[in-house]
Amino acid sequence: DVKVTQSSRYLVKRTGEKVFLECVQDMDHENMFWYRQDPGLGLRLIYFSYDVKMKEKGDIPEGYSVSREKKERFSLILESASTNQTSMYLCASSFSGIGYEQYFGPGTRLTVT
């Protein structure tokens, strides 16, 4: 079974704080993704990585950065959290190549006050 874990299920941060969200997968997947999900807006891709130290911007990268130093771990960083970053954050992973299914972690519900 594919296992994707995320560091926190719920997180509350203050405006301006630096926030780290971590994701770990145990299936030796090459691709890892960070999404946010908001009511009525669906899943929106923030960043993805197809190899260690490699990353590509998704549809909404502004205000976020990522780090992938090891194959199994992909971190999302909010440099200076803002209230409009309150959301559900979902990490996913997949095998290398085109069009493979993605497996999701449980999600982190982030609230920025």
Added chain:
Amino acid sequence: QKEVEQNSGPLSVPEGAIASLNCTYSDRGSQSFFWYRQYSGKSPELIMFIYSNGDKEDGRFTAQLNKASQYVSLLIRDSQPSDSATYLCAAGAGNNRKLIWGLGTSLAVNP
């Protein structure tokens, strides 16, 4: 803009009926298609994937793909109240590692 479109619902069916969920996609280069189920407050979980035209069955679930019409569907036979969830359709983004996601269809199965 590459898109995947789904009827937002809610789709309401009685217990034991067949639920039919539909999805259309715009990118003719898409070769792989996925159905995910998402319970409220939880993350999406993969139900099925389909790559070839025609039907693919897995238990109570059947995925159907028609590339000429750019249409994907999911049939759930003998629907149960536990099937009540939002169903997300996704398409492989052609020559790309990403998936294009629909907004989801909400399904309610009434006992």
